[in-house]
Amino acid sequence: MPPAIAIRKVEGKPGSVYYPLETIDVPTPTPGPNDVVIRLAAAALNHRDLFIRQHLYPAIGFGVPLLADGAGVVIAAGTNPAAQAWLGARVVVNPGSGWADALDGPESPTGYAIMGGTKTNPRGTLAELMCIDAGEVEAAPAGLSDAEAAALPLAGLTAWRATVVKTGNAVPGRNILVTGIGGGVAIMALLFAAAAGCRVYVTSSSEEKLARAKELGAAGGVNYKDKDWDKKLLAMLPSDRKYLDAIVDGAGGDVVFRGMKMLKVGSQLLALLKEVSLMSR
Ligand SMILES: NC(=O)c1ccc[n+]([C@@H]2O[C@H](COP(=O)([O-])OP(=O)(O)OC[C@H]3O[C@@H](n4cnc5c(N)ncnc54)[C@H](OP(=O)(O)O)[C@@H]3O)[C@@H](O)[C@H]2O)c1
Numbered sequence: 001m002p003p004a005i006a007i008r009k010v011e012g013k014p015g016s017v018y019y020p021l022e023t024i025d026v027p028t029p030t031p032g033p034n035d036v037v038i039r040l041a042a043a044a045l046n047h048r049d050l051f052i053r054q055h056l057y058p059a060i061g062f063g064v065p066l067l068a069d070g071a072g073v074v075i076a077a078g079t080n081p082a083a084q085a086w087l088g089a090r091v092v093v094n095p096g097s098g099w100a101d102a103l104d105g106p107e108s109p110t111g112y113a114i115m116g117g118t119k120t121n122p123r124g125t126l127a128e129l130m131c132i133d134a135g136e137v138e139a140a141p142a143g144l145s146d147a148e149a150a151a152l153p154l155a156g157l158t159a160w161r162a163t164v165v166k167t168g169n170a171v172p173g174r175n176i177l178v179t180g181i182g183g184g185v186a187i188m189a190l191l192f193a194a195a196a197g198c199r200v201y202v203t204s205s206s207e208e209k210l211a212r213a214k215e216l217g218a219a220g221g222v223n224y225k226d227k228d229w230d231k232k233l234l235a236m237l238p239s240d241r242k243y244l245d246a247i248v249d250g251a252g253g254d255v256v257f258r259g260m261k262m263l264k265v266g267s268q269l270l271a272l273l274k275e276v277s278l279m280s281r
Contacts, residue, residue: 001025001026001027001028002025002026002028002029002127002128002129003023003024003025003026003127003128004023004024004025004026004065004066004124004126004127004128005021005022005023005024005065005066005126005127006021006022006024006061006062006063006064006065006066006117006124006126007019007020007021007022007052007053007060007062007066007117008020008021008022008062008063009062012055013055014054014055014056015054015055015056017054017055018053018054019052019053019054019055019062021066024063024065026065026127026129028129029076029129029130029131030131031076031077031078031083031131032078033078033079033080033083034078034080034082034083034133034134034135035077035078035083035131035132035133035134036074036076036077036078036083036086036087036091036131036132036133036134036137037074037075037076037077037129037130037131038070038072038073038074038075038091038093038129038130038131038132038137039072039073039075039128039129040070040071040072040125040127040128040129040130041071041072041073041090041146041150042070042071042072042145042146042147042149042150043067043069043070043125043126043150044067044069044070044125044147044150044151045067045069046068046069046154046155046184047183047184048068048114048116049066049067049068049116049117052066052116052117052118057118059118059119059120060117060118060119061117061118061119061120064116064117064118064119064121064122064124065116065117065123065124065125065126065127065130066116066117066124066125066126067116067117067124067125067126068095068096068114068115068116068124068125068153068154069092069093069095069116069125069150069151069152069153069154069155070092070093070125070130070150071090071091071092071093071140071146071147071149071150072090072091072130072146073088073089073090073091074086074087074088074089074091074137075087075129077134078134080134082134082135083134085134086134086137089137089139090139090140090146090149091137091138091139091140092137092138092139092140092149092150092152092153093115093125093130093132093136093137093153094136094137094138094153094157095114095115095116095153095154095157096112096113096114096115096121097112097113097115097121097133097136098110098111098112098113099112100135103165103166114154125150138153155184155185155187155188156188158185158188159185159186159188159189159191159192159248160188160192162185162189162248163176163178163189163192163193163246163248164192164196167245167246167248168246169198169245169246170192170193170196170198171196171197171198172196172197172198173197173198173199173241174198174199174245174246175198175199175201175237175238175241175243175244175245176189176193176198176199176200176201176244176245176246176247176248177200177201177202177203177233177244177246177247177248177249177259177262178190178193178200178201178202178203178218178247178248178249179202179203179224179247179248179249179250179251179255179259180203180204180224180249180250180251181202181203181204181209181210181213181218181221182204182205182206182209183250185250186202186248186250187213187216189248190202190213190216190217190218191216191217193248194216194217194218195217198245199219199237199238199241200217200218200219201218201219201220201221201222201233201236201237201244202218202220202221202222203221203222203223203224203229203233203255204221204223204224205223205224205225206223207223210222210223219236220233220236222236224254224255229258230258230259230261230262233262234262243262243263243264244259244262244263244264245263245264246263247259247263
């Protein structure tokens with residue numbers, strides 16, 4: 001039976017417990033007609049995986065393979081042509097089920113079920129093999145290594161939906177604020193917005209992270225520990241566009257109150273609220 005790694009339940013309160021890892025054996029997968037079996041080559045971490053070990057994440061599952069991001073090669077497929085077409089391909093997996101492409105959120109009446117150490121989805125990428133519906137895989141980008149491709153889906157998809165799809169402001173010359181640039185989603189949001197030609201501004205608690213963000217394409221950055229960070233940010237904006245077109249924020253709190261004042265009047269306020277709600281899923 002192929003191995004996987006899961007968390008084992010021990011006594012302890014959320015926040016003070018740190019669940020140990022254990023190797024588990026999972027049944028050798030037999031693909032259904034529309035399934036593919038992937039031999040995983042790389043899996044990637046998100047902050048949620050640490051939260052799971054600390055029991056600071058909802059619906060955690062013991063004995064369920066951990067991690068939601070992975071890349072590998074399809075080694076077996078069900079009988080349907082859509083599944084057969086993936087045989088031998090290097091792929092990444094959709095980190096969850098129930099949400100294909102609807103703009104207003106998951107299509108499934110039971111909602112989005114993220115994989116990796118949860119009760120709501122039996123799969124995880126910290127495993128040797130994974131069986132999954134062929135509709136939940138995508139070709140791994142040829143220019144990325146297995147480790148790089150594995151790191152793309154969850155943070156990348158979240159950042160793409162927030163920055164490009166939801167704000168509608170991934171347009172040259174727009175001013176986008178991405179908060180907490182040390183975060184995984186924030187870095188992807190910066191890369192997507194900068195590639196689209198936006199002027200991207202960032203916040204961070206770290207001068208080093210602000211400097212790195214500029215190397216990655218940010219037009220400027222401020223330290224959110226600074227009590228005047230909003231005034232400093234306003235001063236950085238170009239004289240012909242003294243407002244933010246959108247904010248992509250994963251932290252909430254202070255930035256919502258101060259950031260709202262800098263947003264262009266109109267629908268962009270909705271964009272800020274949408275991003276917060278999307279990213280808190
Ligand atoms: N990771 C994913 O794939 C994913 C998927 C769906 C939704 N989300 C949601 O997206 C958000 C970000 O997730 P993430 O995984 O990218 O988080 P993360 O890697 O933990 O990054 C969070 C960043 O937020 C900043 N931050 C922390 N406390 C702050 C505060 N009080 N005020 C302002 N900024 C603060 C920090 O930035 P600095 O280090 O620069 O100070 C930190 O690095 C979360 O709400 C998460 O639930 C994440």
